[in-house]
Structure formats: structure tokens, C-alpha cells
Amino acid sequence: MAQSLEQALADFSPGLPFAVALSGGADSTALLLACARRWPGQVRAVHIHHGLQAAADDFEAHGRALCLQLGVPLAVRRVQAGHAPGQSPEDAARKARYQALAEAVHTEWPEVQDVALAQHADDQVETLLIALSRGAGLPGLASMPSQWQRQGLNWHRPWLAVPGAALREWLQSQGQSWVEDPTNTDEKFTRNRIRARVLPALAEALPAFRETFARSAAHAAQAQEVLNEVAAEDLLRIGVPPSIAALQSLSRARQALVLRHWLRLHHATTPSTAQLHELLDQVAACTTRGHRLHLKVGQGFVRRDGACLSHST
Numbered sequence: 001m002a003q004s005l006e007q008a009l010a011d012f013s014p015g016l017p018f019a020v021a022l023s024g025g026a027d028s029t030a031l032l033l034a035c036a037r038r039w040p041g042q043v044r045a046v047h048i049h050h051g052l053q054a055a056a057d058d059f060e061a062h063g064r065a066l067c068l069q070l071g072v073p074l075a076v077r078r079v080q081a082g083h084a085p086g087q088s089p090e091d092a093a094r095k096a097r098y099q100a101l102a103e104a105v106h107t108e109w110p111e112v113q114d115v116a117l118a119q120h121a122d123d124q125v126e127t128l129l130i131a132l133s134r135g136a137g138l139p140g141l142a143s144m145p146s147q148w149q150r151q152g153l154n155w156h157r158p159w160l161a162v163p164g165a166a167l168r169e170w171l172q173s174q175g176q177s178w179v180e181d182p183t184n185t186d187e188k189f190t191r192n193r194i195r196a197r198v199l200p201a202l203a204e205a206l207p208a209f210r211e212t213f214a215r216s217a218a219h220a221a222q223a224q225e226v227l228n229e230v231a232a233e234d235l236l237r238i239g240v241p242p243s244i245a246a247l248q249s250l251s252r253a254r255q256a257l258v259l260r261h262w263l264r265l266h267h268a269t270t271p272s273t274a275q276l277h278e279l280l281d282q283v284a285a286c287t288t289r290g291h292r293l294h295l296k297v298g299q300g301f302v303r304r305d306g307a308c309l310s311h312s313t
């Protein structure tokens, strides 16, 4: 069942006081308004101004006016995110935003340990469909968690089961305005094409798609947790750097799992599917002492180093 805003709020129990990440769009405006009413005096807001778009000043002005009206303390941070080669400007902006949100909370209100973000059920479906469109594995299909810990903070997404339209209807019923992001209608972005074209078609063909898709994402997330545990145990078994003989004693699927885990955890890199297949073929072919192995994997290279694999950039 899609949740109403009231149900979602009743299920949400952050540690108090807590902070709301306020972009100034409809979803986070609704979150701040609803939370400030439910927990008077216990809510803080953080707004990240990124000079990415001309509308950035409008978002900040809306955030300041809203916080003044609600008596909510507001911290504003400016972020100018450059993006690395191969990284999209949106990804770079998102990373920089989470970093700046955490930094602002830690310095402004050291007593705050909880932060709420306003992604909703439609955002979750879009995230799942984007993952599918990219051929993602389970970590991508798991989509967005409703709660997690990072940077010494507990992050929450209380609106994750609430349809976006319900938040806008509620804001309108309260006479509360918000800022419309002008890039939201730009169909050059996959997410916007999904929102404009796919979600209306899904609503017609599969009316319960928000709940059923969310259930699939939750199944994927649970399975991924188990896989993470298996990968961690297997990495202990094969060692760091990984022993080739120990790797060969595992099934090919587990070799793939543990090699991804090793590369991500120890070398902050992710192999493509083709690179991983090639690496697995080469590991299987390491049956003689003289067999060489040297492959491009993610941002670096994996080589054979005696009885082990090694990674270099």
C-alpha cells in the first residue's frame, strides 16, 4: 500500500533534535513543514547552494523564508563540485552535497545525529528503472535504503513509500509554496524521461507498481546484505592480496563476488562485467607457475604476483 503522508510521519522516529536536508523543492518543503509541526523546536534545516543552475538563488531564498516562517534554524553551505573524468556532473554534485550536509550538521549542531532526506516513492521507482536500464546488479536494484549510517550520522528517507503527487497535494492544501526545479522537465536526463513518460504508462498498466517495485527493491537489498556477508567471509579466506589457489577453490560466482568486494574495498574501483569475466577466465587459466596475468580492471590493473593477485594504478 502506498503510504499517506500522515502514516509516513507516524512511522518516522528520528533521534531528536534532527536536521532536514532542504532543497526548496516540493518534497523537502513538505518534509520540513510536516516535521516542524510535529516536533516544534527540535528541527534544524540545511540547504546546499550549488551554483550549478541559475535557479540556485531562488531555492536558497525560498529556504530562508520558509525557515524564518517556521522558526527553524537554517545552515546554508555553498558547494561548487567539479566532476572527475567519467563522472557525471549530477553524480559529482550529489556526492559533494552529502559531504557538505554532514559537515554542516557536525559543525552547526554537534548534538544532531539524524538527518532526513525527502526522496519519495516515485523517486524510488525511477531509481530502480534507471538501475535496470543500466544493466545493474543487485546493489543497483536494491535502490535507495530508507535508513543507513554514514559520516557519523543516521540518514532517513521518511517519504520513501509516499507518492510524489500526495506531497504536492498536501502542500497545496496547506497553502504552502515551493520552488519548481526548471531542470526537472528536461528530457535529456533519463530520470526525467522516466518520470514524464514511463510512470504515467505504468500507473495505467500496473496500478500497484509503486508498492510492488518497492517490494522487489527491498528483496534485492536483503539478498545483497547476505552477499556482502559471504563476500567478506570469502575475502578473509582468500586473503589480501588474494591467493590464486584459494580463489580457484571457490565457485566462479563466488570468485566474481569476492573479487568485486576486494577491488571495491581495497582499491575503490569497480570492474565492468566484461573485465570481470576476463579476470575470472585468467584466474582459471593460472594452472602453471609461468602463467602471466595482466589486465585493465576498473581504474587500474590486476596482475599476477607469484601465488597472489595484485592491483596497481
Ligand SMILES: Nc1ncnc2c1ncn2[C@@H]1O[C@H](COP(=O)(O)OP(=O)(O)OP(=O)(O)O)[C@@H](O)[C@H]1O
Pocket: 020, 021, 022, 023, 024, 025, 026, 027, 028, 029, 046, 047, 048, 049, 050, 097, 116, 117, 118, 119, 123, 181
Ligand atoms: N541543494 C540541496 N540542499 C539540501 N538538501 C538537498 C538539496 N538537494 C537535494 N537535497 C535533499 O536530497 C533529497 C533528494 O534530492 P533530489 O535532487 O533527488 O530531490 P529534489 O527534486 O531536489 O527534491 P525536493 O523536491 O524536495 O527538493 C531532497 O529531497 C532533499 O532532502
